[in-house]
Amino acid sequence: MEDLPLQLFGITLLVGINAFFAASEIALVSASEVRIQALLEQGDRRARLVQRALENSTQFLATVQVGVTLAGFFASATAATELAGPLNIFLSPFVGGLAGPLSLVLVTFGVAVVTLVFGELVPKKLALHHAEAIALATAEPIYWLERVASPLVRFLSAFTNGILVLTGTPVQETQDVRVEEIKAMVDAARAGGAVGEQERRIIYRAVELPHIEVRAIMVPRVQIQYLAITTTLDETFTIVSENAHTRLPVCDGDLDNIVGVLHVKDLIRPLPQLAAHPPSLRELLRPVYYISEHYLAGDLLRDMQKNRLHLAIVQDEFGGTAGLVTLEDVLEELVGEIRDEYDAEEEREFRRVSISEGIFKLRASIGTVNNELDLVLPRDEFATLLGLFLDELQRSPIAGDRIELEGVELTVLEDGQRVRVHKMPPAETDTDTF
Known part of the structure; x- marks a missing residue:
């Protein structure tokens, strides 16, 4: 009984160690990357350690898990061996032979509750509210603990990978995040006031864009405005002035034989020379960029950025023209309808x-x-x-x-x-x- 205060102190210390690891884990993964990056640019060493832990999250999380497991194990073992005896003596006059098992159950349950509340829930709540401060405070101790625990973590990792190989499970880590998970996170941020409704819609559309086929956003064949290759320059000027398009496909016959794309700037730029040396319409054309109607909008956006394109012709499975899609069509899937001074006021979405x-x-x-x-x-x-x-x-x-x-x-x-x-x-x- 004389050692009881020391034993209680030991258990309290182990619960505190558990709390340290629990708080550091939540703080590091919840810390604002923007704030950490700002501190990093100021030369803050602790911010550099936080960034290192996040970049090597497998090592960091394994170290935390080892620390939590060992702290919880020793806390329970100490309580079972040191506190169950005195409690057994206290309960014996009341329950007789049941005192031993009952004292062991009560001590184990009590330590579990204390560890759960003060070693897990409370520190994690605090870490969520003070993520950056706690992350910076715990970064250096965690760094040194990672180095000390590295041999044990590597052994456990190799042992775990061996079991995965035996069960036929891929060993490599996957960090794929499903669209539904991203939307759930955005909804949570919207509910918390961190994201507005307009931002939520844009993020929703951004994560959906890579999965949308261009046939869903293209201008269908029947709505395409185009020029015939036989159109004279005077006729071309008249047609261009009567519509708001800056690019028009040019066809030799019908829309299944598009020979190029006319950019209005290419028509206007050589105006001073037109009178003396009028070019043919074919000379002003740019190459046609063809895509399948099943091509994904996200891939098309990357192509347009890379190749400086603003218009693509969509072909059906037989090679005929199914429609056309512009950069504006793709961007409207992200931000909604884009209206300019040429769009009629009554043409609302x-x-x-x-x-x-x-x-x-x-x-x-x-x-x-x-x-x-x-x-x-x-x-x-x-x-x-x-x-x-x-x-x-x-x-x-x-x-x-x-x-x-x-x-x-x-x-x-x-x-x-x-x-x-x-x-x-x-x-x-x-x-x-x-």
Whole structure:
């Protein structure tokens, strides 16, 4: 009994060590990278150690896990061997022969509760609220503990990898994050006020973009404005001045034989020389960039950035022209509709008719439709209403086309550019009255 204070101190110390590791783990993974980077640029050594721990997270997390496990084990073992005896003596007059097992259970349970509350929950809560401060304070001790524990961690890692090999599980680490997980994190940030609604929508669209096929966002063949290769320069000037496009495909015959793309700047730049040496339309053309209708929008965006492209022609499986897609089309999937001074004021992406009905542009994003009318239209394979119609009809939509999906009726209006979206009331079911 004389050693009881020392034993309690030892257990308290072990719980404190457990708390240290638990707090350092949460603090390091929760610390703001922006703030740590700012301190790093100021030459802060502790910030450099934090960055090192994050870059070598496997070693760091393994060291923390070893520390937590050993601290918890020794705390429980010390309590079981040193505190169970005195408690056994105290309980013997009351429960007789049950005093031994009961004292062991009570001591183990008590240490487990204390370790859970003061060694895990409380330090982790504190670390979340003071992530940077605790991360900087614990970075150096963790660094030295990593070096000391390195042989043990390597042995355990090799042993673990051996078991994985025996079970046929790949040893290499994977850090793939699913779209749903990213959205869940964004939703949590939105609920906490760290991310606004507009930012949430952009992030949603950004993680969905790599999975969207260009056929879902392209301008369909029937809506393409183009020039014939036989068009004279005077006729070309007239056509260009009457529309707002800066690039037009030029065809020899029909849209299945596009010979180049005319950039308005290439037409205007040599104006002083046109009178003396008028070039042919073919001389002003730029090469055509072709892609499959199943090409992914994310890949197209990278191609456009790399090759300084603004327009691509989309081909179907037979090599015919299915449509065209511009850089603006891709960017609108990220930020929503981009309107300039040439877009008519009345051409809005959405106009509400009632609480359950709205009129949308054919190329409005399905995300916008879902948000405005509180719908759950699928958006896994297509991003716009146009893509939805293409998928359902297997052709470009025309005026009067109508589809029903997920309890929603979608009808292409007479102009062929807008869609009436109507959320149908749930079907009434007949019930028998007894």
